[in-house]
Amino acid sequence: MTDSAGSGDAAAGPVVEFHDVTVAYSGRPVLWNVDLVITGPAVFGIVGPNGAGKSTLLKAALGLVPLAGGSIRFDGAPLAAVRHLVGYVPQRETVDWGFPVSVMDVVLMGTYGRVGWFRRPGHREREWSAECLRRVGLADLAGRQIGRLSGGQQQRVFLARALAQRARIYLLDEPMAGVDAGSQEMIFGVLDGLRAEGRLIIVVHHDLRSAASWFDGVALIDMRLVAAGPTASVLTPKNLRRTYAGQPTVLEELSRAVATGGRTP
């Protein structure tokens, strides 16, 4: 059932294809003719400066912003046909954390797609959501109101909700923003586990130093695609210059970080 809509067979890795994707806000291009094929299983980073259009690329893939041109396919099929195979972790600041829901309530939202209209999640969904919470190390906080969590824990709740979606392809928007090192380590660990299960994880990410150590592949984006491919071959001084031109201090810091092999002490 899972691949009836796609052209690829389930045994092959998951694939996301961006063909000539262009997005414009009130007449100005935000993304410009982006051509990119990402093949899984992999943890793949979308990296670039602020305002480069990284988040817009994810939103366009999910149909949250209209395309001015081009097309995006998941396993060869349009999004509408394979939505249940695509999981999403939005930026943490986009929701009101004072909202009256518990950690478990939020994770259960990941099962709503399978539960369907007007029916309530049952025992099976609760079990599965509890399992997802265990995977991100928050089992003991299931009953807590979500506002009483640290930033890193909130981000892990969002990750658990995405896990609950049982997707084949995951799109994460800045999951490491405002997250302490411990949570960051744990989140990347969970992503590694997903890759080991054969999934494709695409992460919008702003920190180049950790990018070098965690991602199998990277796309450098600044409105247009600068370079894409295996991390080591993409994060070269030349490509970084072409992406971060106009930000000399950032650039200097980045090339030093990349030269030392990524992982920060």
Place this chain on the structure above:
Amino acid sequence: MILATLLTYNTIVVAAAVGAVGLAAGMVGALAVLRRRALAGDAAAHGTLAGVALAFLATGRRELPWLLLGGLATALVTLAALVFIRRWTRTRDDAATALVLGVSFGVGVALVTGITARGLPDSAGLEQFLLGHTAAVTATDAALLAACAVGAAALVVLGLKEATLVAFDDAFAAAAGWPVAVIDLALVGLVAVMVVVGLPAAGAVLVTALLVIPPVAARQWTERVPSLVTLSAVIGAGAALAGVVVSGLVPRLATGPVVVLACAAVCAVSVLAAPERGWLARRRRARWADAAWRESRILAALAAERPVAGDAADNALLRRLIATGLAEPATAGFRLTVAGRERAVEQARRRAAWEAILVVAPDDARAFLTMEVPDPATVIDPARHAEITRLSRTTP
């Protein structure tokens, strides 16, 4: 005499119907507030007046079903205008709402006062739609109001999961394939229906209060959507009933103000006395925190045989420590008893434990540490606590 007014068949039917309207308004209002549609609801409510007047002009009679249908039509026009202005002009949300609300209400008041000033036959009661007046409602009209209210309440129960999802995280809902615009439209449609059937109870000016105040009051008592909706329904029903009864007892008293005052009273009590979020509870917590902080400071000072140079609050706490056998008077000042020294050592141990947790698992420290400085082992999940202990051993 009072009993006789209260117990006529008509009064009972109307009271039951208005109670049902209050119940449904509380439920729909809870979803509207969670989705931040309270102001849009207010604009829709003020927009009903013009429709009521136009329906009267069109039919020439003061029949509630037609008047309410007219009110619903202009309420929806008002909402459409709001959406249009927000989307196609560079007007911010609050300004757009104020603009639409003012204009639609202005049109309504002009029509109603124009009609009543001309003394058109049967037009005398129209201004009752401004502030609400249930005394004039017939049993047949009441049945219609009740039916609408029960329908709206049933829809809220049916779509609670979907409405909660969209209200909490619309981007996630849209990405997962839920038709956010359709769910929003259904919610705003329900809000429009509720402000219209709420007109007899509270009038165009005040009916929003019946939708907005109950959920605000309910929010003080609960952290979950289902109980929020339930409690809001109860408060709304109670306030609406109070409005019917009180305005029935006092001649010529409009129902709306009584309803609003009843809602506001519940809200005031909630904000003051709710167990977790209430003002009193927060003040109590602040005092506990202050006492805990003072106690640890005093214990530390006495343990180090330093004098306690404190204010009146410190002295009060010192007296309490003596009373509970943790400290005792000494030749110069005070000193700790054996039990007091044990407590001081335990506190130092807990503090050190939390500092260690802050190093290896700052998230857990932030989630569980309170000013009372509890023993970490009693507040962190045992498996997680063991993991943290292992982490702090391996971290230099």
